[in-house]
Amino acid sequence: MIGSHNIVRVSGVTKVFHLGKVELEALRGIDLEIAPGEYISIMGPSGSGKSTLFNMIGGLDKPTSGKVFIDEVDIAQLDAYELAWLRCRKIGYIFQTFNLIQVMTALENVTLPMIFAGMGNDLAVEKGLRLLELVGLGERFRHKPAELSGGQQQRVAIARAMANDPAIILADEPTGNLDLTTGGEIIELLKRLSQERGATVISATHDFKMLSASDRVVWIRDGRIDRIEDREQLSISVGQIVPRP
Amino acid sequence: MAPDWSTWETWLAEVGTVSRVATLWYSSHLTQRRIANPVREEIQTVSGQPSPIKGPDIARQVVLPFRKSLEISVKSLRVRFFRSLITTMTLVLAVAFVGFVWVSTDLADGLLRTGDSGVLQILERVGYDVRPGTTAAGSSAKDRWIVALSLLVCVVGIVNAQLMAVTERFREIGTIKCLGALDSFVLRLFLLEAGMQGLAGGIMGAVLGGLVALVNGLLRYGFSAWTEVSWGAVGRSLGLAALVGCLLSLVGVLYPAIVAARMQPVEAMRVEE
Numbered sequence: 001m002i003g004s005h006n007i008v009r010v011s012g013v014t015k016v017f018h019l020g021k022v023e024l025e026a027l028r029g030i031d032l033e034i035a036p037g038e039y040i041s042i043m044g045p046s047g048s049g050k051s052t053l054f055n056m057i058g059g060l061d062k063p064t065s066g067k068v069f070i071d072e073v074d075i076a077q078l079d080a081y082e083l084a085w086l087r088c089r090k091i092g093y094i095f096q097t098f099n100l101i102q103v104m105t106a107l108e109n110v111t112l113p114m115i116f117a118g119m120g121n122d123l124a125v126e127k128g129l130r131l132l133e134l135v136g137l138g139e140r141f142r143h144k145p146a147e148l149s150g151g152q153q154q155r156v157a158i159a160r161a162m163a164n165d166p167a168i169i170l171a172d173e174p175t176g177n178l179d180l181t182t183g184g185e186i187i188e189l190l191k192r193l194s195q196e197r198g199a200t201v202i203s204a205t206h207d208f209k210m211l212s213a214s215d216r217v218v219w220i221r222d223g224r225i226d227r228i229e230d231r232e233q234l235s236i237s238v239g240q241i242v243p244r245p
Numbered sequence: 246m247a248p249d250w251s252t253w254e255t256w257l258a259e260v261g262t263v264s265r266v267a268t269l270w271y272s273s274h275l276t277q278r279r280i281a282n283p284v285r286e287e288i289q290t291v292s293g294q295p296s297p298i299k300g301p302d303i304a305r306q307v308v309l310p311f312r313k314s315l316e317i318s319v320k321s322l323r324v325r326f327f328r329s330l331i332t333t334m335t336l337v338l339a340v341a342f343v344g345f346v347w348v349s350t351d352l353a354d355g356l357l358r359t360g361d362s363g364v365l366q367i368l369e370r371v372g373y374d375v376r377p378g379t380t381a382a383g384s385s386a387k388d389r390w391i392v393a394l395s396l397l398v399c400v401v402g403i404v405n406a407q408l409m410a411v412t413e414r415f416r417e418i419g420t421i422k423c424l425g426a427l428d429s430f431v432l433r434l435f436l437l438e439a440g441m442q443g444l445a446g447g448i449m450g451a452v453l454g455g456l457v458a459l460v461n462g463l464l465r466y467g468f469s470a471w472t473e474v475s476w477g478a479v480g481r482s483l484g485l486a487a488l489v490g491c492l493l494s495l496v497g498v499l500y501p502a503i504v505a506a507r508m509q510p511v512e513a514m515r516v517e518e
Contacts, residue, residue: 088425
């Protein structure tokens with residue numbers, strides 16, 4: 001059982017959006033298995049359905065058909081409380097637009113998930129400070145998101161995603177709103193933290209910088225998995241795809 | 246004696262019932278979702294291994310302590326001070342109006358008890374329904390309608406303002422739901438904010454309305470208005486007016502708060518900033 005254990009398993013997932021009278025098939029049957037501790041990138045052009053897949057895995061949206069299993073539990077069967085628990089403790093989310101709560105300081109943003117998880121205020125503050133230090137923002141815990149740069153905001157978001165030591169970190173275009181260098185730093189940070197903490201990172205992206213950090217890359221095209229590549233295959237194919245500067 | 250209390254009490258009781266029913270309906274809705282899960286046990290066996298996601302204690306493992314929710318609500322009110330102020334001003338005005346009408350009636354009652362015929366004439370001239378032999382200056386049906394209408398307009402205004410506030414905060418709500426907030430956390434935050442706005446608006450409105458009514462009484466009837474009035478009745482009127490304000494605020498926020506609480510995180514996230 002241990003060998004076949006998947007932290008995330010997606011089976012035959014389709015998703016149809018109804019835009020007025022038009023039906024849009026965002027996903028047309030996705031099967032995917034992800035082992036614990038893997039660093040997976042879901043790659044694809046915009047509109048390929050990768051964000052939709054990301055939402056399905058994160059339990060943020062329900063598939064039209066098919067199933068998503070987290071730790072071998074079908075998340076469609078979870079009730080409101082269990083889903084909240086899953087989002088609180090099992091999954092850490094990182095978004096393209098950072099989605100920090102604007103009215104709270106960096107530290108308060110990071111401690112909020114810990115408060116939800118029932119941690120005492122002092123402990124949460126202590127752990128929050130440590131996490132902020134870990135992402136390199138130890139000094140700026142009192143700052144509000146508006147007083148931080150994009151890269152710094154994303155660091156806070158990463159610290160927040162790590163707050164309850166989740167097994168899975170879901171990152172939707174984490175570098176999408178950042179410049180090249182900052183994006184690289186964020187990828188580096190994600191990679192390092194996932195290795196240190198043994199967290200599974202699933203990241204939807206079209207940033208080729210993500211490739212070198214990934215264990216596997218899932219290419220999505222028109223709502224289907226185009227191909228899945230391991231890191232070894234990757235170095236060859238990347239050479240063909242990415243135009244060298 | 247204050248204005249026709251019985252009508253107001255029935256009316257208030259109705260408002261109370263409506264909000265209670267709504268809360269009950271909402272919580273039963275949550276419970277239903279919780280119970281209607283026949284596959285619960287089945288999954289555990291199918292997966293072949295006990296999963297940490299499933300279990301009877303899950304509901305108690307996601308919490309938001311009351312003190313913390315209070316802290317968050319106070320903070321959001323402070324950050325959106327201007328917007329909160331406008332919502333609160335709606336309440337202040339409505340409560341001030343209600344307080345003014347009620348306290349004015351209290352003043353008239355006090356004067357009426359003196360039985361002075363000159364006073365009776367003044368009261369009649371100002372529009373009180375004073376029949377010979379009555380001891381209470383009952384406000385006319387028209388007055389009651391105007392008060393009821395003003396409260397109604399106030400509630401509609403609050404619903405409007407709070408719906409706007411919810412729309413403005415879609416992303417924030419979606420984010421905290423992604424961090425594991427339950428529907429009830431969101432509901433509680435909005436109700437707390439509305440409660441505080443209601444309290445502030447109610448008290449300010451009552452003070453304002455009471456002051457204006459007292460000054461107005463002084464100018465209109467002379468000093469005897471203050472000496473004859475029963476201050477207990479004035480206090481009661483103002484207290485009730487403030488309470489009405491608080492209730493209006495809560496009633497007004499109920500629908501927007503439920504909309505916010507039931508929103509799926511993905512819908513909330515899709516909204517462009």
